[in-house]
Amino acid sequence: MTFEQLQLIPPIMKALTKQQYTQPTPIQEQAIPPALEGRDLFGCAQTGTGKTAAFLLPIIQQLSTQQARPNGKRVIRSLILTPTRELAIQIADNAKAYGSFTSLRCGVIVGGVSQRAQEQLLAQGTDILIATPGRLIDLMNQGFVDLRHVQILVLDEADRMLDMGFIHDMKRIIAKLPAKRQTLFFSATMPPEIMSLVNSLLKNPIKIEVTPASTTVERIKQILYYVDKPNKLPLLIDLLQDKSITSALVFTRTKHGADRLVRGLTKVKISAQAIHGDKSQNARQAALNNFKNGVTRLLVATDIAARGIDIDELSHVINYNLPNIPETYVHRIGRTGRAGLSGVAISFCEDEEIPYLKDIEKLTKQKIPVIADHPYPMTMEKPAPAAPAATQKANKASRAPSREGSRKPGSEAGGRYRRR
Numbered sequence: 395m396t397f398e399q400l401q402l403i404p405p406i407m408k409a410l411t412k413q414q415y416t417q418p419t420p421i422q423e424q425a426i427p428p429a430l431e432g433r434d435l436f437g438c439a440q441t442g443t444g445k446t447a448a449f450l451l452p453i454i455q456q457l458s459t460q461q462a463r464p465n466g467k468r469v470i471r472s473l474i475l476t477p478t479r480e481l482a483i484q485i486a487d488n489a490k491a492y493g494s495f496t497s498l499r500c501g502v503i504v505g506g507v508s509q510r511a512q513e514q515l516l517a518q519g520t521d522i523l524i525a526t527p528g529r530l531i532d533l534m535n536q537g538f539v540d541l542r543h544v545q546i547l548v549l550d551e552a553d554r555m556l557d558m559g560f561i562h563d564m565k566r567i568i569a570k571l572p573a574k575r576q577t578l579f580f581s582a583t584m585p586p587e588i589m590s591l592v593n594s595l596l597k598n599p600i601k602i603e604v605t606p607a608s609t610t611v612e613r614i615k616q617i618l619y620y621v622d623k624p625n626k627l628p629l630l631i632d633l634l635q636d637k638s639i640t641s642a643l644v645f646t647r648t649k650h651g652a653d654r655l656v657r658g659l660t661k662v663k664i665s666a667q668a669i670h671g672d673k674s675q676n677a678r679q680a681a682l683n684n685f686k687n688g689v690t691r692l693l694v695a696t697d698i699a700a701r702g703i704d705i706d707e708l709s710h711v712i713n714y715n716l717p718n719i720p721e722t723y724v725h726r727i728g729r730t731g732r733a734g735l736s737g738v739a740i741s742f743c744e745d746e747e748i749p750y751l752k753d754i755e756k757l758t759k760q761k762i763p764v765i766a767d768h769p770y771p772m773t774m775e776k777p778a779p780a781a782p783a784a785t786q787k788a789n790k791a792s793r794a795p796s797r798e799g800s801r802k803p804g805s806e807a808g809g810r811y812r813r814r
């Protein structure tokens with residue numbers, strides 16, 4: 395299918411050509427026609443599928459073909475709620491790009507920055523408002539936001555908004571919207587809470603499910619290193635000798651872990667910055683910009699901070715820690731191999747992460763190929779699963795972190811994991 399067949403208006407077609415999009419993605423093919431007709435939509439899709447354009451293009455088309463100022467002032471005609479600041483900024487960047495040949499105005503309301511500029515934005519009026527729920531509620535409580543003219547509501551990454559505890563804010567915001575509206579609802583997963591929200595908010599929705607999980611996984615080269623925890627940094631430094639790793643998003647489990655890793659890399663003059671919830675919005679944005687512009691080679695992130703980060707041409711994703719939720723692995727590695735490009739996902743697995751690896755492989759129905767021949771093979775045999783607690787303790791006690799001691803390529807040290 396082509397974008398022409400979706401009957402998009404010339405200003406949008408021009409913007410898509412400028413973006414060098416040649417063909418709609420599956421979710422765009424399925425979502426754009428009903429959304430243009432004004433239907434409610436329930437999209438089960440995650441970042442990397444092209445879902446942002448799937449909701450933005452119909453919004454831009456519908457709004458730009460209407461009169462912009464029904465009562466003399468520009469009013470909010472579409473509200474897009476999204477869980478994180480980064481995601482909000484990215485949606486706004488996309489909206490500006492796709493709407494660059496229309497006269498629509500789009501604004502962003504996020505926490506972590508001064509609210510003054512946001513008050514001004516609201517006073518001047520905007521057609522499309524992209525917001526995180528917390529700050530929007532703050533501004534609503536202060537009387538700065540008028541949502542009475544909203545025609546199209548988007549809930550983006552609804553499952554993540556629930557996870558982050560935004561449900562009450564979301565409900566309070568939605569209560570201020572006209573009942574007669576179009577709602578476009580996107581969620582990567584469909585737990586019961588999401589289904590009840592869908593049932594209460596959407597009217598006769600078109601349901602679209604795209605499952606990039608397996609297709610993404612197939613396109614991406616995955617490799618796994620078994621390595622002891624203290625050797626993860628030396629192994630990463632060793633792998634980074636490979637200059638083909640031009641830009642890598644590195645995932646750690648914790649914020650502290652992200653900072654520690656950045657310090658370790660900086661010491662050996664590998665450019666890296668961390669992005670996580672403890673950083674100010676400006677620091678996060680600066681880190682993201684530096685990474686996008688190639689100033690830093692590595693961006694170290696936690697899952698929440700990285701959710702929705704939109705980076706083109708990411709050559710590598712590195713799981714410094716494996717996630718304990720297997721779907722998160724699929725989301726993470728889906729950051730590379732975007733829009734038809736191939737990518738590489740490197741994972742480090744320490745002893746305690748082996749159960750996570752098993753869950754991941756069960757979900758993806760694939761064994762991740764193991765690189766056995768590396769300078770820091772895992773030194774210890776894993777205790778047998780049925781070993782009594784006392785033996786496990788003894789094993790753990792003997793698992794003293796070794797530095798150079800583990801440099802035994804080809805030795806039996808890596809044990810059974812390396813011989814899968």
Ligand code: AMP
Pocket residue numbers: 414415416417418419422440441442443444445446447704705706732733
């Ligand atoms: P999203 O799932 O919305 O985060 O989009 C993932 C990435 O795909 C973004 O970098 C978009 O710019 C890009 N993208 C979206 N639609 C298309 C398309 N039709 N052709 C090529 N790239 C696209």
